[in-house]
Amino acid sequence: MADTPATTASVSGRTRGMGELIDIAGKVTEIAPFGHTLAALASERPEIVGLTADMGRYSDILPFRDAHPTRFFNVGMAEQNLIMTAAGLAKTGKIAYCTTYSVFITRRAYDFVALACAHSMANVKIFAGMPGLVNGYGATHQATEDLNMMRGIADLTIIDPCDATELKQVVRAVADIPGTVYVRNLRGKVPVELGPDYVFEVGKAKVLRPGREVGIISAGYMTARALDAAKAAKDRGVDAGVLHVGTIKPFDAKSVIEFAKRFDRVIVAENHKTSGGLASLVVEALYDAGIVKPMIKIGLVDSFFECGSQEYLEAKYGVDTPRFLRAIVDGQ
Structure with a gap:
């Protein structure tokens, strides 16, 4: 129950x-x-x-x-x-x-x-x-x-x-x-974004969507944005995979490396500044493995942010679903 x-x-x-x-x-x-x-x-x-x-x-x-x-x-x-x-x-x-x-x-x-x-x-x-x-x-x-x-x-x-x-x-x-x-x-x-068969395991990242062309590595509720955008991108002819990193520490570098190897380019998305969080962990893991990939970081700049609704703030600071689509489809 x-x-x-x-x-x-x-x-x-x-x-x-x-x-x-x-x-x-x-x-x-x-x-x-x-x-x-x-x-x-x-x-x-x-x-x-x-x-x-x-x-x-x-x-x-x-x-x-x-x-x-x-x-x-x-x-x-x-x-x-x-x-x-x-x-x-x-x-x-x-x-x-x-x-x-x-x-x-x-x-x-x-x-x-x-x-x-x-x-x-x-x-x-x-x-x-x-x-x-x-x-x-x-x-x-x-x-x-x-x-x-x-x-x-x-x-x-x-x-x-x-x-x-x-x-x-x-x-x-x-x-x-x-x-x-x-x-x-x-x-x-x-x-409720994940299916009934999803099982959380501490320290384990999970592939939620396999994909073929672009790999999205995401954490938190930004994974929901990634899944929505990947579905929309499929209708535009781009097949994106999604790896959800539910545990930030201990970090599952092995799964991140294996996932990133499959794609020509990678997107990292987080509800956090792009320095010091998930993006930094991914960059460190790929560097240590000797892997160089074109990468787009979807996250927050190093700044303080104003007041406003979540809708307004996400659109203004570039972490909403349209931002994901531009990164997936246009590579920008």
Whole structure:
């Protein structure tokens, strides 16, 4: 039985909340897959606790709170306290799932994640909400460099799920991944993009579309953009393959190399700056393997970004589906 009820992309009387992905007509979504799956998992695992830094509504942890109120902790707007409390609970044998905005975790509590959590191999599972351009509140709330920052922490697992299907599997999987895990959380109405046969495996990239001419290597919800664009490009006579890199660290360099070898040119796409994230990892892997390929990077420039809707921001900064199509079909 599914942890989260599926629904169509349009829900009567409900507007898109802060940090929800763009509604795409005809696509199936699931509401708060993180919180509902965590609530179900906690019913099976009494050692699980949940924490937030006064962002329960906007991190989707409220289903857990409602199901397990004595195991839920709101530390207030104090991200360093959030991480330290989670680390302390982990030392008593708990598995601590903690949530707030990704930008606050990385910029305000970095040292605490590194030392109190990762250095101690603490069972802290960080679900960092609204990474990249999902948040419309501008530079103060947009974590466009979080992968670059978190990659530098040793013994930290980093996961960037594509959709509701993968996110639900990740919620369950991280309980048994040793040490601290950083997950780029998807919230609100999260699209269902991957098929029922998809299986998340930590550290393993997955070929979602074989293709013949152009290879797209993507992470996070940008994989959904890649799949949509690849389908549209097929109608224009270009057959594009898609490799989804759900785990950023440990990075599956072997699968990336094998995938890239099959194509004359490669596109790398991420909801992150093109320096320090997925694109940098792909370039490093190909260089180490002695492979040189024409490459287009779809991602964010090294800048701060303005306020606006996700639709507006993606179009302005060149990470929307039309940008993918230009890269696939025209090679630009």
